[in-house]
Amino acid sequence: MSLTVETRATIGLPDAEPLRLIEETGTVVAPKLRRGIDLPGADTLLELYRRMVIARRWDTQVTALTRQGRLSTYPSARGQEAGEIGTVLAMEAADWLFPTYRDSIAVMTRGVPTEQILSGFRGDWHCGWDPQEHRTAPQATPLATQALHAVGLATAARLKGDPIAVATFIGDGATSEGDAHEAFNFAGVWRAPIVFVIQNNQFAISVPLSKQTHSRMLADRAVGYGIPGFHVDGNDVAAVYAVVSAALARARTGDGPTIIECLTYRVEPHTNSDDPSRYRDSSDVELWRKRDPIERLARYLESEGMLGDELRRSFVQEAEDAATAMRDTLNAEPALDPLELFDHVYNVERPALREQRDALAGELDENGSARS
Amino acid sequence: MTTETETPDAVRAKPLTMAAALNSAMRDALAEDPNVVIYGEDVGPLGGVFRITDGLTRDFGEQRVWDSPLAESGIVGTAIGMAMYGMRPIVEMQFDAFSYPAFEQIVSHVAKMRNRTRGRVSLPIVIRIPTSGGIGGVEHHSDSSEAYWTHTPGLTVVTPSNPADAYSMLREAIRSDDPVIFLEPKSHYWMKESTERAGEPLPMNRAAVVREGTDVTLISYGPTVAVALATADLAAEESLSIEVIDLRSLSPFDDETVGASVRRTGRAAVIHEAAKFGGYGAEVAARITEREFFHLAAPVLRITGADIPFPAPLLEKYYLPNPERILHALSTWEWDD
Numbered sequence: 133m134s135l136t137v138e139t140r141a142t143i144g145l146p147d148a149e150p151l152r153l154i155e156e157t158g159t160v161v162a163p164k165l166r167r168g169i170d171l172p173g174a175d176t177l178l179e180l181y182r183r184m185v186i187a188r189r190w191d192t193q194v195t196a197l198t199r200q201g202r203l204s205t206y207p208s209a210r211g212q213e214a215g216e217i218g219t220v221l222a223m224e225a226a227d228w229l230f231p232t233y234r235d236s237i238a239v240m241t242r243g244v245p246t247e248q249i250l251s252g253f254r255g256d257w258h259c260g261w262d263p264q265e266h267r268t269a270p271q272a273t274p275l276a277t278q279a280l281h282a283v284g285l286a287t288a289a290r291l292k293g294d295p296i297a298v299a300t301f302i303g304d305g306a307t308s309e310g311d312a313h314e315a316f317n318f319a320g321v322w323r324a325p326i327v328f329v330i331q332n333n334q335f336a337i338s339v340p341l342s343k344q345t346h347s348r349m350l351a352d353r354a355v356g357y358g359i360p361g362f363h364v365d366g367n368d369v370a371a372v373y374a375v376v377s378a379a380l381a382r383a384r385t386g387d388g389p390t391i392i393e394c395l396t397y398r399v400e401p402h403t404n405s406d407d408p409s410r411y412r413d414s415s416d417v418e419l420w421r422k423r424d425p426i427e428r429l430a431r432y433l434e435s436e437g438m439l440g441d442e443l444r445r446s447f448v449q450e451a452e453d454a455a456t457a458m459r460d461t462l463n464a465e466p467a468l469d470p471l472e473l474f475d476h477v478y479n480v481e482r483p484a485l486r487e488q489r490d491a492l493a494g495e496l497d498e499n500g501s502a503r504s
Numbered sequence: 505m506t507t508e509t510e511t512p513d514a515v516r517a518k519p520l521t522m523a524a525a526l527n528s529a530m531r532d533a534l535a536e537d538p539n540v541v542i543y544g545e546d547v548g549p550l551g552g553v554f555r556i557t558d559g560l561t562r563d564f565g566e567q568r569v570w571d572s573p574l575a576e577s578g579i580v581g582t583a584i585g586m587a588m589y590g591m592r593p594i595v596e597m598q599f600d601a602f603s604y605p606a607f608e609q610i611v612s613h614v615a616k617m618r619n620r621t622r623g624r625v626s627l628p629i630v631i632r633i634p635t636s637g638g639i640g641g642v643e644h645h646s647d648s649s650e651a652y653w654t655h656t657p658g659l660t661v662v663t664p665s666n667p668a669d670a671y672s673m674l675r676e677a678i679r680s681d682d683p684v685i686f687l688e689p690k691s692h693y694w695m696k697e698s699t700e701r702a703g704e705p706l707p708m709n710r711a712a713v714v715r716e717g718t719d720v721t722l723i724s725y726g727p728t729v730a731v732a733l734a735t736a737d738l739a740a741e742e743s744l745s746i747e748v749i750d751l752r753s754l755s756p757f758d759d760e761t762v763g764a765s766v767r768r769t770g771r772a773a774v775i776h777e778a779a780k781f782g783g784y785g786a787e788v789a790a791r792i793t794e795r796e797f798f799h800l801a802a803p804v805l806r807i808t809g810a811d812i813p814f815p816a817p818l819l820e821k822y823y824l825p826n827p828e829r830i831l832h833a834l835s836t837w838e839w840d841d
């Protein structure tokens with residue numbers, strides 16, 4: 133196997149109209165408009181619904197706790213659940229996820245415990261979980277940088293002959309960064325088993341997409357890299373799940389990378405400290421709140437008789453219980469050991485760090501401050 | 505390189521260029537550990553613009569040593585992901601100033617990953633950077649960027665000054681579980697020396713006293729070690745006895761070796777090609793002053809490049825520290841005898 137292939141790809145532009153499997157009304161799109169993509173099975177759709185309900189409640193709870201000052205900041209993914217949960221549920225346990233600060237609910241859905249996910253926003257350590265254990269990289273803040281890590285890991289897996297795939301999220305604003313370009317290009321050249329999920333929520337803090345790109349849509353970029361590109365209705369979890377699943381499957385069997393643009397909207401402020409009234413119309417927000425991805429799937433499931441009041445209530449209860457458990461966990465003070473600050477910088481101990489650690493230990497003893 | 509009839513000892517006894525020593529360090533590492541991979545710009549069939557990876561693609565195949573797309577942030581960024589998956593990537597930046605597109609990946613991720621994940625993810629990456637001037641390079645081909653890296657917690661920064669160190673330090677850097685910025689003084693690539701040394705090689709994190717003396721300690725590294733040694737030769741004629749230290753490791757800093765020397769000589773001067781202001785020499789001077797103040801008979805001196813961008817080729821000789829300039833500085837240095 134050679135890393136690169138001699139023949140270069142010719143790939144057409146993606147369809148401009150976002151792919152949709154379930155209409156906003158909850159009706160299924162006619163088979164001939166589904167572009168050969170099948171609706172996921174009933175069990176999958178129900179599971180997507182359940183996990184979105186849990187994620188929404190979790191996200192709402194974290195936002196509330198942030199307002200109460202329990203966290204220093206929290207970028208909410210409310211309204212973007214379809215892209216987040218659809219992607220994660222399409223992944224297998226052995227696959228790797230490279231998330232951003234926006235994707236806490238995706239990390240949660242990967243199975244990382246709440247207090248470990250929020251340790252960064254809460255402030256007790258930058259990344260609270262073991263990336264190897266959960267096959268989930270730390271949430272990246274420097275925009276688009278994680279896309280390159282994802283390509284590197286995917287390429288390493290390919291070199292080792294492991295049939296796994298990698299998924300990474302990128303914001304619409306972050307696609308303007310040079311690292312996004314480099315990641316798409318390296319992935320194409322190295323045929324990396326990776327799926328780039330662009331969460332186009334139409335804003336980068338205050339800046340709308342029209343100020344980021346002059347191209348028709350972000351998915352169009354794929355053509356330039358010789359990579360298949362898809363434009364998907366990012367509020368249709370069935371479509372996201374189906375397209376990401378197919379892309380991951382192709383990646384695992386050696387068919388290389390895919391760029392998927394999920395068209396959605398950031399209904400919340402960028403973070404709790406943002407003021408969207410300075411840059412956008414609240415009527416737009418209201419319009420998009422009505423295009424809720426969870427309610428859309430619920431309408432479909434109900435119309436098919438797959439989701440009754442009882443089941444719906446049980447999901448809500450499950451989400452409520454998880455939120456309560458999370459609130460209790462976060463209400464407990466995190467254990468902090470200031471001396472741990474020096475423990476993880478290098479594998480090999482450095483005398484200079486030992487001196488600084490001893491100095492801090494001395495200060496702590498003098499102040500009689502409790503150390504855990 | 506190694507032919508079937510020659511023993512490794514015989515090979516080591518032969519004079520080798522620094523380029524060949526670096527090449528054989530990578531060759532041996534590739535042979536020893538299947539997780540070692542090498543990539544960068546032109547490092548494949550060409551062997552790199554300095555030929556340091558000469559023959560490695562031919563001998564180990566495209567899956568171990570290959571040409572990547574031309575993008576430094578991409579090269580370093582992907583190395584991070586590879587290291588997270590058990591690889592030990594060695595990446596080459598073509599020239600010092602062309603490592604700057606990778607600055608964010610190095611400073612925000614390579615350096616921080618282990619700490620931000622509470623020690624759970626180490627990144628055994630070696631970033632090789634041909635560095636410094638003295639070869640008449642055109643604009644952007646002669647920078648000394650060590651202070652950017654040494655100022656960044658999480659990075660290990662080393663620089664060899666001779667072929668034997670080039671071999672042993674690169675082997676150790678590749679074996680290191682921490683990321684290493686490996687600065688190669690490009691003016692020394694063709695320096696030829698036997699790489700044979702008695703005993704175990706000095707560990708990568710230790711400085712070496714490369715010439716003993718009693719009056720002054722000259723602290724040098726990479727390309728300025730040769731300058732310091734030449735200065736010591738000249739000074740000896742004027743009966744000034746100079747001790748020369750080759751730092752080898754810029755981060756961590758070997759306070760022990762430097763301190764012991766300064767306590768003996770009472771005077772220290774640090775020599776580097778990089779600009780003076782905020783340069784590595786400032787750290788060296790401050791550390792010595794903080795730790796050895798009562799042993800110092802004079803303030804620590806910095807003999808460095810000027811605070812200007814690296815000059816055009818025909819002017820570089822006016823910029824680079826040379827023995828005459830160092831001797832002059834030493835002779836006009838204020839101290840109580």
Ligand SMILES: Cc1ncc(C[n+]2csc(CCOP(=O)(O)OP(=O)(O)O)c2C)c(N)n1
Nearest residue numbers: 234273274275303304305306333335336337
């Ligand atoms: C390299 C870099 N530049 C600037 C920032 C500051 N910043 C944080 S989020 C953000 C907007 C990103 O927008 P987008 O990529 O669309 O993602 P979203 O926040 O909408 O999910 C900016 C400018 C950063 N984190 N990294």
